[in-house]
Amino acid sequence: MIDTVAIEKKWKDYWFNNNIFAFKKGDKNYTIDTPPPTVSGKMHVGHAFSYPQQDFIARYKRMKGYNVFYPWGFDDNGLPTEKFVEKERRVTIDNTPLKDYIEICREVSRESEKGLYQAWYDTGISADFKNYIDTSSDFSIKISQEMFLDLVAKKRAYRDEAPYITCPTCRTAISQIEMKDAIISTELVYINFNGIEIATTRPEMLGACVAIFVNPDDERFKKFIGTTVNVPVYGYPVKVMSDPSIDMEFGTGAEMLCTFGDQHDLELWKKYGIKARIILKNNRINDGSVIINMPIKDARKKIIDELQSKNYIIKIEKIKHSVNTHERCGTPIEIGISKQWYIKDLDIKNELIEFGNKIEWVPGHMKIRYDNWVTGLKWDWCISRQRYFGVPFPVWYCDNCGEIILAGNEELPVDPRLDNKKRKCEKCGSDNIVPETDVMDTWATSSLSPTLYLKHINQMDLYPMDSRFQGHDIITSWAFTTILRSYLHYGEIPWRKIVISGNVYDPFGQKMSKSKGNIVEPRAIIENYGADALRYWASTTMQGENIKLREQDLMRGRKTVIKLENSLKLIMMLANNKKPGNTIPEFPVNRWITTKMERTIKEVTEYMENNEIMKARISLDKFFWNEYCDNYLEMIKNESSKDDRRDETLSTAFSVFENILKMYSPIMPFITEELFHQANPSFSGSIGLEPYPEFDGQMIYNEENEVDYIIGVIDKIRNLKSQMKLSMAAPLDILKLHGDAKIIQKYDYILEGMMHINSMEIINSEDTYIEN
Numbered sequence: 001m002i003d004t005v006a007i008e009k010k011w012k013d014y015w016f017n018n019n020i021f022a023f024k025k026g027d028k029n030y031t032i033d034t035p036p037p038t039v040s041g042k043m044h045v046g047h048a049f050s051y052p053q054q055d056f057i058a059r060y061k062r063m064k065g066y067n068v069f070y071p072w073g074f075d076d077n078g079l080p081t082e083k084f085v086e087k088e089r090r091v092t093i094d095n096t097p098l099k100d101y102i103e104i105c106r107e108v109s110r111e112s113e114k115g116l117y118q119a120w121y122d123t124g125i126s127a128d129f130k131n132y133i134d135t136s137s138d139f140s141i142k143i144s145q146e147m148f149l150d151l152v153a154k155k156r157a158y159r160d161e162a163p164y165i166t167c168p169t170c171r172t173a174i175s176q177i178e179m180k181d182a183i184i185s186t187e188l189v190y191i192n193f194n195g196i197e198i199a200t201t202r203p204e205m206l207g208a209c210v211a212i213f214v215n216p217d218d219e220r221f222k223k224f225i226g227t228t229v230n231v232p233v234y235g236y237p238v239k240v241m242s243d244p245s246i247d248m249e250f251g252t253g254a255e256m257l258c259t260f261g262d263q264h265d266l267e268l269w270k271k272y273g274i275k276a277r278i279i280l281k282n283n284r285i286n287d288g289s290v291i292i293n294m295p296i297k298d299a300r301k302k303i304i305d306e307l308q309s310k311n312y313i314i315k316i317e318k319i320k321h322s323v324n325t326h327e328r329c330g331t332p333i334e335i336g337i338s339k340q341w342y343i344k345d346l347d348i349k350n351e352l353i354e355f356g357n358k359i360e361w362v363p364g365h366m367k368i369r370y371d372n373w374v375t376g377l378k379w380d381w382c383i384s385r386q387r388y389f390g391v392p393f394p395v396w397y398c399d400n401c402g403e404i405i406l407a408g409n410e411e412l413p414v415d416p417r418l419d420n421k422k423r424k425c426e427k428c429g430s431d432n433i434v435p436e437t438d439v440m441d442t443w444a445t446s447s448l449s450p451t452l453y454l455k456h457i458n459q460m461d462l463y464p465m466d467s468r469f470q471g472h473d474i475i476t477s478w479a480f481t482t483i484l485r486s487y488l489h490y491g492e493i494p495w496r497k498i499v500i501s502g503n504v505y506d507p508f509g510q511k512m513s514k515s516k517g518n519i520v521e522p523r524a525i526i527e528n529y530g531a532d533a534l535r536y537w538a539s540t541t542m543q544g545e546n547i548k549l550r551e552q553d554l555m556r557g558r559k560t561v562i563k564l565e566n567s568l569k570l571i572m573m574l575a576n577n578k579k580p581g582n583t584i585p586e587f588p589v590n591r592w593i594t595t596k597m598e599r600t601i602k603e604v605t606e607y608m609e610n611n612e613i614m615k616a617r618i619s620l621d622k623f624f625w626n627e628y629c630d631n632y633l634e635m636i637k638n639e640s641s642k643d644d645r646r647d648e649t650l651s652t653a654f655s656v657f658e659n660i661l662k663m664y665s666p667i668m669p670f671i672t673e674e675l676f677h678q679a680n681p682s683f684s685g686s687i688g689l690e691p692y693p694e695f696d697g698q699m700i701y702n703e704e705n706e707v708d709y710i711i712g713v714i715d716k717i718r719n720l721k722s723q724m725k726l727s728m729a730a731p732l733d734i735l736k737l738h739g740d741a742k743i744i745q746k747y748d749y750i751l752e753g754m755m756h757i758n759s760m761e762i763i764n765s766e767d768t769y770i771e772n
């Protein structure tokens, strides 16, 4: 039984200890913008699916002679990490001083990175693991702050008091990137608005009502347009206005506009320039009269009681409707007004779409998701978060005149919250200076990954990178923000190509995700089937397609590992454990397998060049299982014992096998490394750095058709034997074979030897068949 655990341990340590995958810059480089996983839980089979897909290409490119820069990193700051740490250590900012909180986050994430690191390492990822970045390190903070200051200088980062999206659970501003639509059950409350009936799912926002809106075509309400009505309970007047966006079918057809019940309220508010009434602050409602500083849920109950007691409620309906939620916690978002930092991007949508066009998208159809996202942007990117473990803004404010005071580049990295340096306002001279206490959105740093990776090795001349690999779930976040930052900082695309992989889902149809915890860890699979089998499974979908964990693919991967091992055993045995030197094939069967191999090399290479891993692997499987094992090895079992062709046949068998190993090695690096070393005991390198087989048109031989014909005959004899319930090794006394007598006679010794036929009568005929 093959011990994949031992083999894998041997080779991954060999690669690591010998720096096999360390980047050495040369003339022909290939750079990869590796996704730095968030430190928010454990590695899962979703990662074991998507990371091998980049690794297949990294390994392939190395064998094609590229110096591959395949860096490693962890995204370990921001909300996902904070939430993870809070759960692990049961701390919150309310019970921990800021400095300690940051320290605990740092400590827990570093600790948990060790486990994550090991999990990725175990899947045979060929990244340069010794040379990795953390987005929370001083190095990353410095770059992130520098880049922020660059945006301020370019007038692209600005601070504004404006409507912003906030999550009541996470108690922070969030951006459009982090929102997700969800259907929730709620109540639709019908209120008599002193003459006009409205329906709302946000009755608690009544005190923020600034207008009533109806559709201009709605006959029921035409007479009200331009009049005023008094807001129930609160008693102040608001105007009845009209807008074609109002859905006549929803509720009563009349809506109250509150600042702000939802995104639509915000749009109408902006469009008509109405004054705001802000009652939602810090995720609590305070209208100064009816609801005093209450959480949203309690406020809703309170206002419904109030409306009911004054007979304003017509009815309450239970409905399901779509709301915007925070994707991290599922809480419906709120819209408030406060001071936040933004990156201005709404004015450059066309340029961003143009930039997207300059990048090659694989598969091409994924680009539409980026285009739709950019077209549908409604907000500049809000990058400030009222959280704690993140990249601090290098910013202070003058409490006297409001001037924004920026850190100098030489001071970076800096944490204004913990910095004791005395500062003065250059504008008014005041030394009453207060630090910015918000931190940056984690995407504000991970969107700089190409810069972080390349600056880490001092090779910014390699910008733009060659490829970004990532899941389709983060096209609108990571891909979008990276393209945006690259445009703003450099006016340059971040990478030439973006390769999008699908997602692995849990049995309930949810994307597997670390922070949700709905995961299957790869460890048990690796123990049972081996990492090569797991990687094999990762090569069984088309680009961008979602996938489930399928046992039959793991089995098939495992069987391929065993088959490779058995094939080498067989040819070693035939060669008495001595690999012969290389020869040019002369004999038809050797020419045939060489021709098939060349065709496979051509096909597999074309697929690999196009990132079509599944097609490459299918083509290789067909060649290895059918042509090489089922036919060629079976044919040469007897052939190789014949003196005049022994060396040539064994030489062909070995060289074809080594090319098979090389072509499989990006997908199954462990077994191929092991067998390549077994076949070449004096070899001291890595198959992963060996040249990838090159197609050679000179090695396409005419014998191909003849041997294909003979294989057709062999298949017929095999069928006959199975019909007769005979094993393939059982002798057949007499066989009457109709077919192309010239070809059959030329290869009769193969037929007789391989199919164990004692005597064969050959009858020339146009049709090929066996006479009973």
Ligand SMILES: Nc1ncnc2c1ncn2[C@@H]1O[C@H](COP(=O)(O)OP(=O)(O)OP(=O)(O)O)[C@@H](O)[C@H]1O
Pocket: 035, 036, 037, 038, 039, 040, 045, 046, 047, 049, 050, 080, 469, 470, 471, 472, 473, 474, 502, 503, 504, 505, 511, 512, 513, 514, 515, 516
């Ligand atoms: N279920 C999945 N299937 C395939 N790829 C995935 C899956 N989950 C994450 N990835 C990919 O792994 C990379 C790192 O993702 P990340 O660390 O954010 O994983 P995650 O489990 O989604 O974490 P979190 O729950 O914190 O969002 C990304 O390229 C992402 O597309």
